[in-house]
Amino acid sequence: MTNEQERNTILVLGGTGKTGRRVVERLRGRGVTVRVGSRSAEQPFDWTDRTTWAPVLRDVGAVYVSFYPDLAVPGAPETVGAFADLAADSGVARLVLLSGRGEEEAQAAEKLIQSAGVEWTILRSSWFSQNFSEDYLREPVVGGEVFLPVGTVPEPFVDADDIAEVAVAALTEDGHAGQLYELTGPRLLTFADAIGEIAGAAGRRIDFVPVSVEEYTGALTVEGVPGEVVELLTYLFTTVLDGRNARVADGVQRALGRAPRDFADFAKDTAATGVWDRA
Numbered sequence: 001m002t003n004e005q006e007r008n009t010i011l012v013l014g015g016t017g018k019t020g021r022r023v024v025e026r027l028r029g030r031g032v033t034v035r036v037g038s039r040s041a042e043q044p045f046d047w048t049d050r051t052t053w054a055p056v057l058r059d060v061g062a063v064y065v066s067f068y069p070d071l072a073v074p075g076a077p078e079t080v081g082a083f084a085d086l087a088a089d090s091g092v093a094r095l096v097l098l099s100g101r102g103e104e105e106a107q108a109a110e111k112l113i114q115s116a117g118v119e120w121t122i123l124r125s126s127w128f129s130q131n132f133s134e135d136y137l138r139e140p141v142v143g144g145e146v147f148l149p150v151g152t153v154p155e156p157f158v159d160a161d162d163i164a165e166v167a168v169a170a171l172t173e174d175g176h177a178g179q180l181y182e183l184t185g186p187r188l189l190t191f192a193d194a195i196g197e198i199a200g201a202a203g204r205r206i207d208f209v210p211v212s213v214e215e216y217t218g219a220l221t222v223e224g225v226p227g228e229v230v231e232l233l234t235y236l237f238t239t240v241l242d243g244r245n246a247r248v249a250d251g252v253q254r255a256l257g258r259a260p261r262d263f264a265d266f267a268k269d270t271a272a273t274g275v276w277d278r279a
C-alpha cells in the first residue's frame with residue numbers, strides 16, 4: 001500500500017527541458033522528492049509509448065505536465081487527456097499543465113486536464129525568453145543574423161524562471177487549484193526589439209531580418225528541418241503571432257504576488273553567461 005510519504009513524489013514531465021529542469025531544481029531545493037519524466041530519465045517516459053506512462057506515475061501525488069514537442073500539434077490534446085485520465089486513476093491528486101496562448105489545440109488540452117477529476121492549475125504562457133538562449137533561436141543569435149517571418153506584432157515574452165516558480169507554487173502550495181494563470185512578461189516587444197536588447201546586452205551586432213513565410217520555410221527545408229517542425233514553426237510565427245496575444249497578462253502577479261521578470265534582465269543575465277558569444 002502507498003503511504004503518505006510515498007505520495008509526496010512529484011513527477012516533472014519534460015524535467016530536463018527549459019521549464020522542467022528549473023521546476024526540478026526548485027523542488028529539490030525545497031527537499032521535495034522528484035521524479036524526472038523524460039526519455040533519458042532513470043525510469044524512461046515517452047509520450048509516444050504508452051507502456052512507459054504507468055511506471056512513472058507510481059507513488060506520485062502531483063505532476064507538472066509539459067508536453068513534447070508542442071501542445072499545438074494535432075493529436076496533442078488526446079495524448080495529454082489520456083495521460084491525465086491515467087494519472088487520476090493512479091491516485092495523482094494534482095495536475096499542473098504548461099500551455100500556450102491563443103492555440104486551439106492547447107486550449108483543448110487544458111479542457112481535458114480540467115475534466116480529469118483532480119485538482120488542476122493551467123499555466124497558459126506566452127513565448128519564452130529562453131527560446132533565444134536555450135532553443136532554436138540561439139544559433140542564429142550567435143551567428144549574428146536572425147531571419148524570421150514576423151513583422152511588428154509585439155509579444156510579451158515570459159521568463160522560464162517565472163513559469164517554474166509559478167509551477168512550483170501550484171505543485172506544492174494551496175490556493176492555486178482551479179486557477180488558469182496567463183503568464184507573460186511585463187512588457188510587449190517586437191522580435192526586432194528583443195533582438196536589439198539581446199545585441200545591446202551581448203555587446204555585439206545582431207541583425208533582425210524579416211522574411212516572407214515562403215522564404216523562411218524554403219530555408220528551413222534546405223537545412224533539412226523535418227516537415228512537421230517547419231509546419232509547427234510556421235503556425236507559431238504566423239497564426240499565433242497575428243496579434244491575438246499582443247497584450248500583457250497578470251498571471252505571475254496573481255500567482256506569486258510580484259511582477260514578472262523583464263526581458264532586459266533576462267538579456268543582461270544571459271549575456272553574462274556567454275551563451276551568445278561568437279563560437
Ligand SMILES: NC(=O)c1ccc[n+]([C@@H]2O[C@H](COP(=O)([O-])OP(=O)(O)OC[C@H]3O[C@@H](n4cnc5c(N)ncnc54)[C@H](OP(=O)(O)O)[C@@H]3O)[C@@H](O)[C@H]2O)c1
Pocket residue numbers: 013014015016017018019020037038039040041045046047048066067068069070071072098099100101125126127128131
Ligand atoms: N517555447 C515556448 O515559447 C512555449 C510557449 C508556450 C508553451 N510552450 C509549451 O512548452 C512545452 C515544452 O516545454 P519546454 O519548452 O519546457 O520543454 P523543452 O525545452 O522543449 O524540453 C523538452 C523536454 O521533453 C523531453 N522529451 C522530448 N521528447 C520526448 C518524448 N517523446 N516523450 C517524453 N519526453 C520527451 C525532453 O527530454 P528527453 O530528450 O530526455 O526525452 C525534455 O525534457 C510544449 O508543450 C509547448 O507547447 C512553449
